[in-house]
Amino acid sequence: MSVLSSLAQLEAVATGRAQPLATVRHCHVAAEPLVMVPLKLAGEAAAPLAVMLGTERAEPTLLVVPQPRNRDLRFAFAADLAKLVLEYVESSRGATEELPPGKDGEERVRYGGAPQLLVPNRAGVGFLRMLGRSTRFRRTDGPYAVDPAVPRLGRWLTWFADRHDKPGACLLMTMTETLRLHWATGQSSLEDGNLAALLGWIDPPDGLDGPAAAARAEDPVTCPPAGPATDPTFDNEVLAPAIAAYDQSGDDRAEERVRSVLDGQLRPTWELMWDAIGLLRALPEGASVAARWERDRDSFTWYHSTFDESHPQARRDPAVRAARRLHDLERAQDAYDAQRAFDDPLVMAEHRLAGQAFGGVVTESEPTRLDESGRRPKLRPHLRVATEDPLQLDVGTTVCDAARPALKGKIIEIDAAGGVLLELTGGMGRKLVPEPGVVPEPGRRVCFTSLGTGSWGAAKFPEREDTPWTHGGPPEEYVPTDEDAAEEWS
Amino acid sequence: MTHDSALERLRGGAEPRNHDARTIAALTANPGCARRGIMDAAGVDKDAVARRLGFPAPFGQSQFAITRGNAFEAQVKADGCAELLTLLRDRLGLDVPEVAYDDLEVVAGNESRELRHARTRRLLERALSSGEGTLFDHPLLRLDIAGQPAYLEPDVIAFQLGGRFHIIEIKSFAVIDGQAEPEQVAAAARQSAVYVLALRRLLEELGAPAERVSHEVFLVCPENFSNRPTATPLDVRPQLAVLGRQLARLTRVEQIVGGLPDDLTFELEAEELPDAVRTVEARYAPECMASCEMAFFCRDEARACGGTGVLGKAVRDDLGGVDSIGTALALADGSLDPSPDLAETAERLRTAARLRREALTA
Numbered sequence: 007m008s009v010l011s012s013l014a015q016l017e018a019v020a021t022g023r024a025q026p027l028a029t030v031r032h033c034h035v036a037a038e039p040l041v042m043v044p045l046k047l048a049g050e051a052a053a054p055l056a057v058m059l060g061t062e063r064a065e066p067t068l069l070v071v072p073q074p075r076n077r078d079l080r081f082a083f084a085a086d087l088a089k090l091v092l093e094y095v096e097s098s099r100g101a102t103e104e105l106p107p108g109k110d111g112e113e114r115v116r117y118g119g120a121p122q123l124l125v126p127n128r129a130g131v132g133f134l135r136m137l138g139r140s141t142r143f144r145r146t147d148g149p150y151a152v153d154p155a156v157p158r159l160g161r162w163l164t165w166f167a168d169r170h171d172k173p174g175a176c177l178l179m180t181m182t183e184t185l186r187l188h189w190a191t192g193q194s195s196l197e198d199g200n201l202a203a204l205l206g207w208i209d210p211p212d213g214l215d216g217p218a219a220a221a222r223a224e225d226p227v228t229c230p231p232a233g234p235a236t237d238p239t240f241d242n243e244v245l246a247p248a249i250a251a252y253d254q255s256g257d258d259r260a261e262e263r264v265r266s267v268l269d270g271q272l273r274p275t276w277e278l279m280w281d282a283i284g285l286l287r288a289l290p291e292g293a294s295v296a297a298r299w300e301r302d303r304d305s306f307t308w309y310h311s312t313f314d315e316s317h318p319q320a321r322r323d324p325a326v327r328a329a330r331r332l333h334d335l336e337r338a339q340d341a342y343d344a345q346r347a348f349d350d351p352l353v354m355a356e357h358r359l360a361g362q363a364f365g366g367v368v369t370e371s372e373p374t375r376l377d378e379s380g381r382r383p384k385l386r387p388h389l390r391v392a393t394e395d396p397l398q399l400d401v402g403t404t405v406c407d408a409a410r411p412a413l414k415g416k417i418i419e420i421d422a423a424g425g426v427l428l429e430l431t432g433g434m435g436r437k438l439v440p441e442p443g444v445v446p447e448p449g450r451r452v453c454f455t456s457l458g459t460g461s462w463g464a465a466k467f468p469e470r471e472d473t474p475w476t477h478g479g480p481p482e483e484y485v486p487t488d489e490d491a492a493e494e495w496s
Numbered sequence: 497m498t499h500d501s502a503l504e505r506l507r508g509g510a511e512p513r514n515h516d517a518r519t520i521a522a523l524t525a526n527p528g529c530a531r532r533g534i535m536d537a538a539g540v541d542k543d544a545v546a547r548r549l550g551f552p553a554p555f556g557q558s559q560f561a562i563t564r565g566n567a568f569e570a571q572v573k574a575d576g577c578a579e580l581l582t583l584l585r586d587r588l589g590l591d592v593p594e595v596a597y598d599d600l601e602v603v604a605g606n607e608s609r610e611l612r613h614a615r616t617r618r619l620l621e622r623a624l625s626s627g628e629g630t631l632f633d634h635p636l637l638r639l640d641i642a643g644q645p646a647y648l649e650p651d652v653i654a655f656q657l658g659g660r661f662h663i664i665e666i667k668s669f670a671v672i673d674g675q676a677e678p679e680q681v682a683a684a685a686r687q688s689a690v691y692v693l694a695l696r697r698l699l700e701e702l703g704a705p706a707e708r709v710s711h712e713v714f715l716v717c718p719e720n721f722s723n724r725p726t727a728t729p730l731d732v733r734p735q736l737a738v739l740g741r742q743l744a745r746l747t748r749v750e751q752i753v754g755g756l757p758d759d760l761t762f763e764l765e766a767e768e769l770p771d772a773v774r775t776v777e778a779r780y781a782p783e784c785m786a787s788c789e790m791a792f793f794c795r796d797e798a799r800a801c802g803g804t805g806v807l808g809k810a811v812r813d814d815l816g817g818v819d820s821i822g823t824a825l826a827l828a829d830g831s832l833d834p835s836p837d838l839a840e841t842a843e844r845l846r847t848a849a850r851l852r853r854e855a856l857t858a
């Protein structure tokens with residue numbers, strides 16, 4: 007949060023419409039995302055009740071557990087879900103690209119595509135994580151055998167949930183978080199957690215304004231919750247009797263009844279998910295989105311191609327892995343923040359307000375200035391920028407051009423009238439005269455920032471085998487036990 | 497008029513509602529709210545009031561969750577808490593010798609709260625002096641809230657071991673691979689702290705040192721995806737500190753009552769109920785949604801006044817003390833000259849407005 011986004015919220019209140027927080031789209035939206043709207047049984051850790059899923063708006067598939075406390079029905083559901091998800095994962099791969107070999111001569115490839123799962127909210131991710139945890143250790147033989155697809159699903163869901171933690175990754179995204187990255191509403195973050203209310207502010211139905219649409223969205227009868235938690239009144243008055251009837255008769259009609267009431271709960275959210283996808287698609291894609299998606303494809307390629315040799319993810323990360331992961335996430339967050347700022351002047355405005363960037367008009371420009379103090383002359387153009395921004399950078403700081411980050415320079419003077427004198431040091435070509443058009447002319451609007459010019463050294467963590475004894479010593483490779491396979495799921 | 501009769505009038509003659517640890521823990525969530533303070537002190541049925549005002553609280557519970565919770569609790573407590581004792585002994589390695597289980601809930605017919613509380617007192621007093629008794633289920637405790645005694649109907653067990661008491665709370669959320677959902681653990685810790693505090697008060701009244709109630713409580717939850725219980729010790733010292741501080745800060749009820757009109761009542765049938773509620777000042781924040789039955793009503797009121805609080809604490813903080821949306825916008829577009837204490841905030845708002853404009857028109 008910042009004054010900038012808070013101000014956007016105030017403007018949203020004043021206008022009755024959500025206000026933009028971004029001028030471009032900061033995430034990849036797949037041509038065929040797999041939309042999933044899961045529901046779970048209240049009071050249980052991970053008892054699935056239903057899921058609506060599919061890659062096409064017009065053709066959702068509904069999977070239902072007519073008696074969520076029945077273990078066999080639950081595993082049958084998991085097997086059905088597994089087939090659909092695994093099929094989707096396979097189909098998303100596309101053609102394989104050959105990449106230049108790695109440093110040690112090892113062959114490298116990248117799949118042309120990757121799966122993208124979209125769920126309504128964070129709790130949806132939590133549910134998939136739990137579903138992954140409760141299925142990935144299952145055995146496909148022996149006394150508790152399950153369908154072979156079930157543990158595979160568990161491992162994939164665990165992987166997706168894990169990828170969701172990575173800032174900027176687009177393999178599993180939540181719709182509320184994604185929309186909130188792009189729009190500010192006139193309600194609090196708590197209310198923004200309701201997908202229908204959030205969309206009500208962003209794109210209210212005809213004849214309604216944001217507040218009216220959001221108010222309508224808060225009525226669980228018109229707008230059932232986006233899951234995975236269900237509306238308690240629905241549970242008590244509709245679902246419970248339908249399940250009881252199924253328990254009694256066990257026939258197809260009773261099952262159809264459970265299906266149809268759950269369909270009614272899921273359908274509105276399903277439609278909202280696709281509305282939201284449409285809104286996101288309408289935004290122009292940010293410049294660095296494709297590069298991040300490429301990292302996602304790398305990550306998918308790796309996991310997919312090593313899937314058959316590897317074990318299910320451990321119940322808990324060993325110490326070194328956990329530390330490395332935390333470090334990776336922090337680095338990813340910094341890189342992602344910087345990339346978004348370079349892609350989007352509205353995000354860069356945050357950094358300008360914080361004094362880590364400044365924008366203004368070029369008042370003086372000496373594009374061919376040479377520094378001749380050394381043995382060889384160097385091209386060191388000077389540039390003066392008049393800015394009104396609350397600059398917090400010191401003389402000597404290295405900055406780069408927000409529009410063309412290769413163009414780098416150093417602040418050498420900040421005058422009392424709000425002028426910043428820069429000496430440009432790189433990104434102008436190799437000759438003693440800059441490439442044409444590279445050094446901004448007087449009158450041009452520019453923005454320079456200290457962001458992202460530092461380099462990120464990879465952290466040094468002990469290898470797996472060298473985990474210090476203080477952290478439990480070298481971890482065992484996690485191999486699921488019989489007990490894991492037989493774990494209750496009730 | 498005495499406070500008791502004033503509070504009775506506020507209730508409009510209805511029976512006072514009992515507190516439970518959830519309502520007390522929630523009370524401390526917004527200690528500055530006079531409306532809530534007075535309604536809770538008087539034991540007003542806020543849920544009924546909110547319903548009557550046309551803003552019913554969103555706190556329904558699914559029967560699936562209730563069934564599951566009850567089944568789990570019954571299982572843990574079955575056969576004189578057999579499973580619970582196994583847990584305490586095997587999991588936590590406690591040396592629990594012989595066992596006595598007293599359920600303080602089931603007493604002849606409809607006993608008054610005072611009587612039940614007295615019985616709790618008696619049993620605990622005996623336990624203190626003789627070391628007799630191990631598990632005391634459903635003790636009825638009392639805690640002064642804003643100068644008024646509130647009875648607590650805890651769904652917990654007081655567990656005595658070597659002259660020290662521990663609170664045991666049974667919850668039906670799962671602990672998976674040693675981890676539970678942080679919000680649920682936090683809520684359980686807040687509630688347990690209320691019981692620890694109330695039990696400490698009781699011991700003090702009995703002349704025993706408060707430390708004989710441990711700050712370590714035991715949370716009993718289902719493990720992984722099963723119905724098997726697992727026990728986790730939980731140190732609630734931080735929650736106790738917050739609770740103590742917040743309870744002391746709670747606006748004294750006498751002061752609020754003193755400033756209210758003599759004939760104010762929250763009687764449900766009264767026509768002027770909405771006005772009566774509005775007479776007492778509220779301090780709405782989005783957190784109210786999770787903790788107070790009046791939330792929808794207060795939110796509506798706060799929105800109508802254009803307060804920045806409805807947007808949440810982060811926004812409020814960003815706006816550096818400007819609590820009206822209209823004022824903040826006028827400062828941002830320069831149509832309002834700031835008072836000296838708002839000069840800095842106004843400057844930031846104007847810069848933010850300019851930067852947004854530049855970026856959006858670029």
Ligand code: SF4
Nearest residue numbers: 529779784788791794
């Ligand atoms: S909902 Fe209203 S009465 Fe309740 S704490 Fe919040 S402001 Fe006070």
